[in-house]
Amino acid sequence: MKKLLIMCGTGIATSTVVKGKVEEWLKENNLSHEVKIYQSKVSDEIGRIDDYDVILSTTLVPDNIRDKVIDGVPLLTGIGIDNMYEKVLAEIKR
Numbered sequence: 001m002k003k004l005l006i007m008c009g010t011g012i013a014t015s016t017v018v019k020g021k022v023e024e025w026l027k028e029n030n031l032s033h034e035v036k037i038y039q040s041k042v043s044d045e046i047g048r049i050d051d052y053d054v055i056l057s058t059t060l061v062p063d064n065i066r067d068k069v070i071d072g073v074p075l076l077t078g079i080g081i082d083n084m085y086e087k088v089l090a091e092i093k094r
Contacts, residue, residue, distance in 0.1 A: 002035045002053040002092050006072065011041030014058040018075045022056070025085060035092060054091040056084075 006022060008015035019039050026032045038052070042059055049055065049065045056072035070087045074080035 001033075003038060003051065004035050004054040004056070004088075004092075005038045005040060005045060005049075005052040006056045006058075007040050007042050007045055008058040009041060011039060011044065014072075014076060015039050015041075018056060018058055018072045021075045022088075029089075031089075031092060053094070054088055056088065 004022070006015045006019050008018070016039070019037060022037065023032070026035055035054075042057065042061055045052075045055075046062060046065065049068055055065075055069045056075075057069045058072045058076060061069050070084060070091070072084070074084040
């Protein structure tokens, strides 16, 4: 089972919105059984990034982890959602 982390600045607001949308997408694509979702804030996860298979963030992340993180802002703006989900799917199937 893949571990997907959804994080924002506080681990409460935008990550909760994104988590709901990702859960719906996973269900629609019959992937729910393949992914366990975790939710947190960036500051709590910086040292544990390698513990996750897929990471979505709705906030800025430090340069040293940027290449491991998928931008989750499209789920808030509605712009670029398909491209973002393609990246998530590629990581799930990896």
